[in-house]
Amino acid sequence: MIEKGRISALQMATLLYPTIIATAILLVPAITGEYAKKDMWLSPIWASLAGLFVIFLAVKLEQRFPEQTIIQYSGTITGKLIGKLIGVLIVLYYFHATGIILLEYGNFVIGSFLPRTPLLIVIGSMVLVCGLAVRGGIEVMARTAQVLVPFVILFFTLIMILLTPELNLDNLFPVMEYGLKPSLKGAIIPASWFLQLFIIAFILPVLKKGEKIGKAGILTVITVMITLVITNLVTLLLFGVITTSFTYPVMEAARFISVADFLQHLESVVMAIWVAGTFIKVSLFYYVVVIGTAQVLHISDFRPIVLPIGLFLTVLSFWTSSSLQELEQILITSFPFYDFFVLIIIPMLLLVIAKVRKKGATKNRRNKGKVKK
Template sequence: MLERGKVTNRQAAFLLMFTTVIATAVLFVPAITAAAAKQDGWLSLLVVATTYGLVVALVIVKLGLRFPDKTLVEYAPLVLGPFLGKLVGAGYIFWFVHVNAIIVREFGDFLLSAFLPETPLMAFNIILLLLAALAVKSGLEVICRANEFIIPLFFLSLAAIVALVAHNADFSNLLPLLEKGFKPVLRGGLAPSGWRGEIVVMMMILPYINYPDKTGRYLAASVVLIGVVLSLATVMTTAVMGGLTEHLTFPFFSLARYIAVARFLERMEVLILVMWVAGVTIKVAVFYYAAALGAGQLLGLRDYRPVVLPIGVILAAWSHGLYEDARELVVWLATIWPPYAYTFELIIPSLLLLVAVLRKKGGAHVGR
């Protein structure tokens, strides 16, 4: 094993996956969902995306339990044969790196748009990647422990923003419920489902979890909690901003800027900044770790750490050239991201599970 550490289900399946999904979704999802589902966007997040996330969780946990000591990159060749299996492993490494480049770019675009418009984008990206690389080199246990420190910070920030903006909320903006039926709700759940399915990165972490037979319930709880938190954020954003929500690039950030209590409690968007920087650093570290670990396993290395620097260079260059601006990124997330995400989050894992069952690979058949 290239990773010697062990983590608990609470640390990895519940808390780490919560941060991995929520860190970027909380800023982008309300606008993308509102564009399709209007005032019913919260239903898209609570029902549609949560259902999708639970299905993804079921598939990846079943795969993990069939191959309890192996990551996706290790068991794909056992299921599909050496050539096709390694090709699938390489495809996932590419996907982890690409998604991470998008996350890094989201980080930079947000800081440019909201706080420091004169700062070079590459400066933000490099600082973030240096922090993430340090975490990746320290190992999975360190990433999980750092996340345990960040989680209370996130919930305190979220609670403060919701509480302070509540008096400005007009909940009639959420009515009428299901005005145009359930189809807009389904459409509104397409892109957020792709975010929820990012828990697929657990396929690279499952072998290092104590008591993997309990992982399913922790992962399911994380998926549901993500749905509740994102729905709450969308409800409050829609209640305050109304129809303006779908036209804002970062609606939840705009919600925080709306706060002004007794003329002395203002500039609460700093809470969003703290939450965003901390959460995104963990999220980038998780995808960075998955890519580095997978590359090390694919190349037959004894340690994944030698590939951390090369992957970091690729991430820095790729994230810088992905899009012209945040608006172009939002369009990509709303249109291209859903089918791209579904392919790696659900379609390929489902096919792997089906072939493993049909060919009697894994479980009681390991080594046969």
């Protein structure tokens, strides 16, 4: 393993939680509401099944190939040439995904708070800070997440509680007026966020021995699902069907908060959630890009390539799309299929081929062939 650090299952869950909700809580309500209407709060429940499935795939593959990432065992399963192509494809996917995340972050910060600040400064500063975390390794990133995530949860809970007096239950009914179809249709886009949990395939090799990886993965999916259900439900009860008219419904919701003309303008709290969560998300995706690149190129130490890759990610974020509207279209139209192919089809084929060709270990190093759940 290139990475010498080791983290616990709880630290892994702490890393994964903001990796999904950081961007989802701002973008998912409007996107889901477009298709699910009043049933938008149900969509994250169906979407979470995608998260459970990719975690299942990652754990099963890790059982057969302990202490290896998908970049490494794809060559063992399919052969050197095809395995190398799969590795390159996965690394390119994470390059592209990281660029999109950075552009989402930059557009939000500039559009909501710093309209006169150059996009390059906003994105470049985030990449620099994340690069320092990546150079520190997975342990530094996990400990940073342990410090930041409780504040993210606290601020999120504060926003939801303070919005309670403004909520209108009439906006919720009738539930499932047109059956399950709208909520299932609305679950397609959020499922893309849950599919990102396949990033666990790069974390499992650095977990401490004896950790309950199955339980930690399921806990992560459930907490993310609950967070998105609450987010969608609150925005629905506040705005009703006009939720889709806002790009960032949670940001607009925060502007409604006013307690005794004293506690107002809590957009800064949403900003704090966004920046802290995005920092962890970008750091983890950035880390996967660096580790994946090092493994594809057979580099023994990943640290020297961290800053050069960071520079490339900064440039790539500007190439991703030319406007916020175009970026939203990419997330709605092409990216779900992109995610589905890379994060489900490829791992599923690798697992099937590994079983048919009887590749990999038959016992899990953690608990004699059984994943603790």
